[in-house]
Structures are given as C-alpha cells and as structure tokens.
Amino acid sequence: MNIICKRCKYETTEISNMYRHLQRKRVCQPLFSQASPSELLQEFKQYDKSEEDYNGNKVFKCKYCEKIFYSRSSKCNHQHICSGKQYYEKIQLLTLRNKELEEKDIKRELEFNKLKNDLIKIKELLANYN
C-alpha cells in the first residue's frame, strides 16, 4: 500500500520515508493541498498507529487481532495473513449462519405442513358433523 503526500503527491511504501519527506528543511511544494507538513505528519502518525509498551519501545498492533510487533514490517507481514484469516473466519461464520437459517426453514415448512394437515382433518370433522 502506498503512502502519499497530499501536498506534492510524493509516493512511498515506507512510512519512515514519508516522515523524512515531511521533515526536510526544504519542504515540498503545496501543489495539491495547502496542508502544512506538520499537519500531515500528525495524520500519518495516527495512521501508523504505533504505540509504546511498558518499556517505552515503539510497538505496532495488528488491527485485526491483539498481537503486538516491534517493527512495522513484521506487523505488516502478519497483518496481511491475519486479514485473510479473519476473512476466512467470517465466511465460515456466515456459512454456518446460513445453514442454521436453512434448517429453520425446513422446520417451518414441516410445521406448516402439519398445520395444513390439521386443518384438513378439522374440515373433514366439520363436514361429518354437518
């Protein structure tokens, strides 16, 4: 996934490059956006979602599970697999739910048929009664 500078459309895949880009002495031209480099920096830092552990080390949390990593790249590697896993689990869950609903439908149909039969019986009873 590419990280893009709103000001000049500079692109990079590494957030550290973007930090360097925004912290240069001769900052890029605001061709596409008037946002200041410090504003953008703040935005990217939020996006980067690094946090600190008890020892003050920079840590990176997977956005799908609670796993913590000490480098952005290992987090990204994991997150890639993790998102696939989450997707797979979601599909499994949906399949299960679908099956449950189907079973409910069958039950409902059985119930409906039973009621229909009961109704026929009652009609016959009433016919005989008349």
Ligand SMILES: [Zn+2]
């Ligand atoms: Zn730029």
Ligand SMILES: [Zn+2]
């Ligand atoms: Zn994960």
